Amino acid sequence: MSLKKTTLTCPYCWEEIEISVDPAMEGQSYGEDCSVCCRAIVLTVHSEGDETDPEVYARKENE
Numbered sequence: 804m805s806l807k808k809t810t811l812t813c814p815y816c817w818e819e820i821e822i823s824v825d826p827a828m829e830g831q832s833y834g835e836d837c838s839v840c841c842r843a844i845v846l847t848v849h850s851e852g853d854e855t856d857p858e859v860y861a862r863k864e865n866e
Contacts, residue, residue, distance in 0.1 A: 807857060814863045816840040826850035826857040834864065 806823040813820055818839040824846075825831070832847045843864040850857035 809857060809859050811846075811859050811861050813837040813839060813842070814844060814861050814866075815842045822846070822859070824848050824850075824857050824859060 807826055808823050810819050810821050816839050820838050834843050834845050844861050847860045848857050
């Protein structure tokens, strides 16, 4: 498994945070706490395989 680091904006505090994702798991969706405000965010990862940078979408847990 080769994790890739990516930066995204927290939908609560609007701070940029860095996360590691596995681009081989197309369409994965999971929860992770913001490293700044500690609120739960839902991340959805889309990628075209290991060779491309994954697209990560973050939303509030209650959306």
